[in-house]
Ligand SMILES: Cc1cc2nc3c(=O)[nH]c(=O)nc-3n(C[C@H](O)[C@H](O)[C@H](O)COP(=O)(O)O)c2cc1C
């Protein structure tokens with residue numbers, strides 16, 4: 001693959017973590033150029049034309065979201081950086097913050113400029129203490145050098161950036177739950193509409209964007225949308241970070257133009273394939289909440305459309321390789337247990353459904369499955385699909401269904417007849 | 422970690438909550454940072470720290486508790502001077518997380534979420550902490566560790582217990 005690295009360029013240079021080091025490799029040039037030569041509308045147009053899609057999981061067009069916020073009535077407007085990164089298997093935002101925190105800040109400042117926001121928040125998960133300190137330091141540097149605060153780089157544009165720490169709750173990665181949490185409440189999702197673009201933080205127009213989305217913006221503004229579109233596919237332009245972990249030889253992070261390689265190539269060629277003496281049973285393509293793919297499905301290109309055509313999602317690009325190091329019933333029980341633990345308990349189908357799924361899969365794990373268990377599981381899944389308040393519960397049902405359909409033989413191996421335990 | 426009763430700490434904590442209130446003037450936004458500050462200062466959200474927050478933020482403790490209890494990493498009870506959070510989500514599970522948990526249980530002689538008799542620490546299994554490329558991973562207080570062997574984790578735990586005896 002021959003393409004210039006956008007997100008991961010210079011990551012092997014520890015100096016790039018500092019403002020000085022980042023500036024030395026061309027950092028903040030996009031911001032300087034934008035503030036001096038481009039109108040906010042121009043910046044927004046570039047992002048729109050680039051076709052950049054949200055990297056937090058849903059793949060929503062970033063430029064479109066920004067134009068909603070820009071046009072929305074209401075003042076002030078806010079930019080909120082979603083650095084909650086709670087989807088199991090995902091650590092790409094951590095990699096960005098670890099190595100290039102200023103790239104995130106630059107993208108955030110550009111976003112605020114494009115939308116006319118005067119305040120921005122970074123919502124960072126509690127589980128990232130080292131990253132908290134890195135961001136704290138980066139924000140301090142940015143203020144000191146005039147990239148944040150009053151009259152940025154001597155222009156009329158001003159922005160304050162606040163770093164806010166979560167306290168452990170996966171649901172707070174969901175944008176409206178995140179806003180509730182930021183407002184000092186329990187992190188329960190809000191009913192949509194209104195969407196955050198209309199009524200977000202403190203009821204004001206708000207753009208919630210993922211770390212990687214914002215980190216992609218400086219390069220787009222600097223080199224232009226055509227350049228960005230020359231990587232990736234028509235509908236999934238640009239490059240994206242992919243995380244690979246689990247039952248694989250070389251776990252890690254790779255930047256890849258969307259659609260340029262398949263899931264199999266990522267796992268086998270880049271991440272080294274199966275571990276010694278182990279067999280890969282399936283690959284979860286986009287974080288725990290995306291349905292697993294079995295061997296016949298691994299030749300799917302890594303872009304939003306190809307994954308959707310397979311009935312799964314590119315998600316956050318967080319590949320979890322499932323091998324036979326742990327019995328599959330144990331692994332699936334642990335997977336659904338995550339949703340039971342993290343359910344905010346606001347809606348019944350999710351609260352009860354995730355608990356029942358966990359109980360049923362624990363039964364398969366501990367005493368094996370009876371003929372009837374499959375029907376009970378199917379029924380729980382039916383009662384959950386499309387009926388939960390937010391996608392958390394739906395994901396639990398959806399991934400359970402994929403495990404059941406694709407690995408029935410392994411999940412029901414020790415079939416015992418009723419009463420024979 | 423110092424003694425919760427030290428008035429010096431309480432004074433410093435009050436100043437911190439005051440500063441947080443000024444940073445986040447938007448009403449309740451100061452709640453979570455203040456709860457985390459209490460935890461950082463006293464090890465958990467003590468009744469005395471709630472008094473301070475009620476007074477400085479002007480928010481009743483019922484609300485502070487309602488908010489705080491939603492989040493996994495906020496404790497309203499003493500959970501030891503140190504805390505060990507072992508990730509047991511998929512990538513860690515596939516890389517030996519269970520062996521870490523078993524080793525901790527054996528070393529400490531306590532179950533999940535129980536404090537060791539010397540008050541040094543407690544452990545807890547947690548969901549993905551975003552260190553999947555370093556699985557199996559754990560957080561020891563605010564230290565991100567991985568990949569871990571049971572031996573390495575136990576050694577770290579022993580160091581922590583020794584530290585506690587010195588102060
Ligand atoms: C249960 C749940 C958890 C989520 N967790 C995250 C997360 O940790 N980080 C993130 O960026 N987006 C997460 N999202 C997606 C956000 O709701 C939102 O779509 C995203 O932050 C928008 O940013 P983007 O358009 O730049 O991707 C989550 C969604 C759901 C339903």
Ligand code: FES
Nearest residue numbers: 508513549552553
């Ligand atoms: S699964 Fe353990 S850190 Fe992600």
